[in-house]
Amino acid sequence: MVAHENIGTNEWLAKAERSSLAHVHNACLVNGTKVSVLYAIELMSESYKRILMHESEEELVLPTVISIESMEGITE
Secondary structure, three states: OOOOEOOOOOOEOOHHHHHHHHOHHHOEEEOOEEEOHHHHHHHHHHHHHHHHHHOOOOOOOOOEEOOHHHHOOOOO
């Protein structure tokens, strides 16, 4: 799903703007792998839960958010 209209205005989004928005769903890196924001949150939550529940020595899995500028050079 990609927005075509800039909400709150009567302006249509340019093709480049729509393309940038379409890539936002895969805007995180976890252990060097590009993943969706929701999946990154799930991985982080599960990691935190394992650490708390099992008193694990593992490090907390933290996603890195990719900026729009950085994503321009990444292909799907």
